[in-house]
Amino acid sequence: MMLRVGVIGCGGMGKDHIRRLTNKIQGAEVVAVSDVFEESAKQAAEICGAKVYTDANELIHDPEVDAVFIVSPGFAHVDSLLAAIKAGKRIFCEKPLCTTAEDCLKVVNAEVESGKHLIQLGFMRRYDKGYMQVKEALATGEYGEPLMLHCTHRNPEVGTNYNTPMAVHDTAIHEIDVLHWLVDDEYESAQVIMPKVTKYSHSELKDPQIMLLRTKKGVCIDVEVFVNCKFGYDINCEVVCEDGAIKMPSPIYPSIRKNAAVSTTIDTDCFVRFKDAYDTEVQDWVDAASEGVIKGPNAWDGYLAAVTADALVKAQETGAIEKIETAVEKPEFYK
Ligand code: ISE
Incomplete structure (x- = not known):
C-alpha cells in the first residue's frame, strides 16, 4: 500500500x-x-x-x-x-x-x-555513506577510543542576510547532530574562537569561526565553519583514535590533468554533496x-541540537567555555 x-x-x-x-x-x-x-x-x-x-x-x-x-x-x-x-x-x-x-x-x-x-x-548526514563508513570503522574497536575530531564545514558563499548566529543554527547544526552520534557520546561544553574576518564577509557576520565542543567522555572536537570560503562546499571529518586516525572519504571525482596541473572537482552545494x-x-x-x-x-535529537546550538551562540558572544545542559533528563521513551 x-x-x-x-x-x-x-x-x-x-x-x-x-x-x-x-x-x-x-x-x-x-x-x-x-x-x-x-x-x-x-x-x-x-x-x-x-x-x-x-x-x-x-x-x-x-x-x-x-x-x-x-x-x-x-x-x-x-x-x-x-x-x-x-x-x-x-x-x-x-x-x-x-x-x-x-x-x-x-x-x-x-x-x-x-x-x-x-x-x-x-x-x-547520518545517512551519508562517508559518515556511516567512519561509524562502522569505529564500531570495530580496532582503532581504540576516539580522542579528537577535526572537521570543516565550508560553503562557497552565503547571502547578505546570513549573520553570525546562523553559522550555528543553519550550518554547524549538522555537525552538532552527526558528531555526537558518530562517537556515541553527549556534549558537555562549547567554545567559539573568532579568527580574522575574511574580506568577503560583512559587519553582521564573523566568518570564519572555530567551534570547539567537548563531550562527556572528554573527546575534543574542532569544527571550522567558513561560509564564504569561495572554493566550494567542502565537508571534512577526521576522527583521531588511540590506535589510528579515520578520515571520512570525500565524493570521488576523476583527477584531470590539463595545462600542467592536476585537478579534482569539489561540490558546490549541499544538494549535490548529500544527494x-x-x-x-x-x-x-x-x-x-x-x-x-x-x-x-x-525529536529528542532535535532538542539536544537546539540546546547545544544555544550554548554555541552564547559562546560566540562571551568567548567563554559554556556548559551544555538539558532542562530535563532524556525520557525513557527515547532510550
Ligand atoms: C544550509 O541550510 C544547509 O543545511 C547546508 O548544509 C549548510 O552548509 C549551509 O550553511 C546552510 O545554510
Missing part, C-alpha cells in the same frame, strides 16, 4: 523533496501540498498532481493524508508538529525541529504523551512509516 504524504512548505527545499517523493522514492505518493503562498503550492502541485492547501492545519486533518512532511521555515514547525502529533500522523520534519529549545521540548513532551514514535527529523543521503533518509522514513514505526533521528 502507498503511503499518502502531505507536504507542508513548497519553497526550494519543499519542491526538491516533492520531486524525490514523486520520482525516486518507492512506496509513497504526494497527495496534498500546502504553502501560505498559494502560487508556490500550485507550482509544487504541478510536479505531483496533488491537492493544494494554503492552511497547513487543513492538510494535516485531511483524512487522505497518512503522513505529514514538514519543509516550511523553521519558525513554523512547532505549530504543524503539535497539530500533526495530536492528529496521530506520522511525520518527517526537516531540520531544525523548532527554532528554540523551549519549543523543541514542547514537541518532545507532546510526542511522549502520545505514546507513539511519530517524528523522524531530517538530519540527513544520496537525502534519498536514503526519505526512503528509510517511507519504509518505516508504512510499517507504522519511526526510526532515524528523533
Whole structure:
C-alpha cells in the first residue's frame, strides 16, 4: 500500500523533496501540498498532481493524508508538529525541529504523551555513506577510543542576510547532530574562537569561526565553519583514535590533468554533496512509516541540537567555555 504524504512548505527545499517523493522514492505518493503562498503550492502541485492547501492545519486533518512532511521555515514547525502529533500522523520534519529549545521540548513532551514514535527529523548526514563508513570503522574497536575530531564545514558563499548566529543554527547544526552520534557520546561544553574576518564577509557576520565542543567522555572536537570560503562546499571529518586516525572519504571525482596541473572537482552545494543521503533518509522514513514505526533521528535529537546550538551562540558572544545542559533528563521513551 502507498503511503499518502502531505507536504507542508513548497519553497526550494519543499519542491526538491516533492520531486524525490514523486520520482525516486518507492512506496509513497504526494497527495496534498500546502504553502501560505498559494502560487508556490500550485507550482509544487504541478510536479505531483496533488491537492493544494494554503492552511497547513487543513492538510494535516485531511483524512487522505497518512503522513505529514514538514519543509516550511523553521519558525513554523512547532505549530504543524503539535497539530500533526495530536492528529496521530506520522511525520518527517526537516531540520531544525523548532527554532528554540523551549519549543523543541514542547514537541518532545507532546510526542511522549502520545505514546507513539511519530517524528523522524531530517538530519540527513547520518545517512551519508562517508559518515556511516567512519561509524562502522569505529564500531570495530580496532582503532581504540576516539580522542579528537577535526572537521570543516565550508560553503562557497552565503547571502547578505546570513549573520553570525546562523553559522550555528543553519550550518554547524549538522555537525552538532552527526558528531555526537558518530562517537556515541553527549556534549558537555562549547567554545567559539573568532579568527580574522575574511574580506568577503560583512559587519553582521564573523566568518570564519572555530567551534570547539567537548563531550562527556572528554573527546575534543574542532569544527571550522567558513561560509564564504569561495572554493566550494567542502565537508571534512577526521576522527583521531588511540590506535589510528579515520578520515571520512570525500565524493570521488576523476583527477584531470590539463595545462600542467592536476585537478579534482569539489561540490558546490549541499544538494549535490548529500544527494544520496537525502534519498536514503526519505526512503528509510517511507519504509518505516508504512510499517507504522519511526526510526532515524528523533525529536529528542532535535532538542539536544537546539540546546547545544544555544550554548554555541552564547559562546560566540562571551568567548567563554559554556556548559551544555538539558532542562530535563532524556525520557525513557527515547532510550
Ligand atoms: C544550509 O541550510 C544547509 O543545511 C547546508 O548544509 C549548510 O552548509 C549551509 O550553511 C546552510 O545554510
